[in-house]
Amino acid sequence: MWITLVIFSAIFLGIYDVCKKQSLKQNAVLVVMLISSGVSLLMVSPMILDSAFGLGILDGTIFQTGGTCLRNQLWIILKAFIVQASWVCNFYAMKHLPISIVGPVRSSAPAWTLFGAVVVLGESLNLWQWVGAIIILTCLFLYANYGRKEGISFKHNKFVYLLIAGTLIGSVSALYDKVILRTLMIDRMEVQAWFSFYQFILAFVMMMIFWYPVKAKTDKFEFRWTIPLIGLFLTVADFLYFYGLSCDGALIGIVSLIRRSNVLISFAAGALLFHEVNIRQKALILLGILVGLAILCLMK
Numbered sequence: 124m125w126i127t128l129v130i131f132s133a134i135f136l137g138i139y140d141v142c143k144k145q146s147l148k149q150n151a152v153l154v155v156m157l158i159s160s161g162v163s164l165l166m167v168s169p170m171i172l173d174s175a176f177g178l179g180i181l182d183g184t185i186f187q188t189g190g191t192c193l194r195n196q197l198w199i200i201l202k203a204f205i206v207q208a209s210w211v212c213n214f215y216a217m218k219h220l221p222i223s224i225v226g227p228v229r230s231s232a233p234a235w236t237l238f239g240a241v242v243v244l245g246e247s248l249n250l251w252q253w254v255g256a257i258i259i260l261t262c263l264f265l266y267a268n269y270g271r272k273e274g275i276s277f278k279h280n281k282f283v284y285l286l287i288a289g290t291l292i293g294s295v296s297a298l299y300d301k302v303i304l305r306t307l308m309i310d311r312m313e314v315q316a317w318f319s320f321y322q323f324i325l326a327f328v329m330m331m332i333f334w335y336p337v338k339a340k341t342d343k344f345e346f347r348w349t350i351p352l353i354g355l356f357l358t359v360a361d362f363l364y365f366y367g368l369s370c371d372g373a374l375i376g377i378v379s380l381i382r383r384s385n386v387l388i389s390f391a392a393g394a395l396l397f398h399e400v401n402i403r404q405k406a407l408i409l410l411g412i413l414v415g416l417a418i419l420c421l422m423k
Contacts, residue, residue: 128367129381130416135360137388140217140226141396142349142356147218151344153330155353156214158346160323162354170316185366189310191317198303199314203321205296210322211329212289219282226389228286235294236379243298246374251418258415259380262408297379304369311365319358384416 146155164171173181174188181187217225237256240246248256303309334341368378390409394402 125367125370125373125378126381128363128370129378130384132360132363132367133382133385134388135356135363136382137385137392139353139356139360140222140385140389141392142352143214143217144222144225144392145349145396146347146353147214149342149345150218150347151334151338151342152211152214152218153326153334154344155350156210157323157326157330158350159353159357160319160326162351163319163358164323166355166358167316167319170312171320174313174316186312187310188312188316191313195307195309195313196317198307198309199317200321202296202299202303202314203318203325205292205299206318207322207325207329209289209292209296212285212292216282216286216289220280220286222389222393225286226386226393228283229290229293229383229386235291236297239294239298240301240374240379248374248377252374252377255415255418256377256380258418259384259412262411262415263383263386265408265411294379300365300368304365305373311369315358315361315365381416384412387412 143155143159146159170181170186170188172178174191177190213225213229237260241248300314303314304311338344364378364382367373387409390405
């Protein structure tokens with residue numbers, strides 16, 4: 124069951140990336156982050172109220188939060204800081220780099236997550252899971268190499284460095300998710316609800332400090348209908364992700380690999396919406412990703 128949930132999470136995450144790319148084009152990054160975070164907060168506000176005041180109105184449903192405590196809040200606040208750092212790096216990278224470059228490089232995150240899951244968390248994979256994982260990782264690295272053919276310097280472009288930093292921080296966040304859900308046993312809906320609250324607060328503070336005082340000299344903000352969709356699709360993707368990760372037997376290394384297969388949707392958007400190049404060659408590599416994904420799903 125957890126694999127199915129994570130596959131659907133990957134689909135919504137891919138749509139989220141497309142909306143993000145469209146929203147950030149010649150737009151104020153920090154304002155886009157604030158609005159999308161606000162939409163996410165609005166969607167989970169019933170869970171926050173239920174958790175904060177112990178109303179019990181969601182008891183017995185998949186949205187039940189189970190209350191909260193200071194210890195849990197501190198762990199969730201730390202998660203919000205980690206994710207916010209990753210968001211800032213990735214949003215600026217997405218604004219200035221082609222989506223067909225951003226998607227594959229970010230999809231290399233499972234390599235670092237898988238390494239951390241095996242070395243730090245002591246997870247073990249069976250033979251077929253290793254085969255599927257290696258196929259996917261190999262294809263993702265091959266895909267990332269096409270950036271050099273499209274004039275993106277991986278050595279001299281500061282946004283590439285931001286992208287790499289955001290990817291590594293995202294890997295740390297994935298491992299942290301496994302710890303707070305499975306080791307610390309914090310309720311998955313409590314994590315998602317309160318994380319959305321703290322992320323909105325951080326986004327507001329960053330906008331007021333770094334954008335608002337210089338708004339006349341920097342990128343102007345233009346509202347687009349894709350901006351609230353960022354928060355909508357990310358919230359649904361995260362709900363399915365946390366639900367899958369909380370299931371018995373879920374492996375963070377495999378979860379991360381499947382979730383980052385959202386690069387398939389990034390590829391389709393790059394071809395159909397943004398008219399990017401090297402589509403045929405990239406399609407062959409993406410076929411390899413599908414093969415690896417099939418092995419992960421069928422050879423459990």
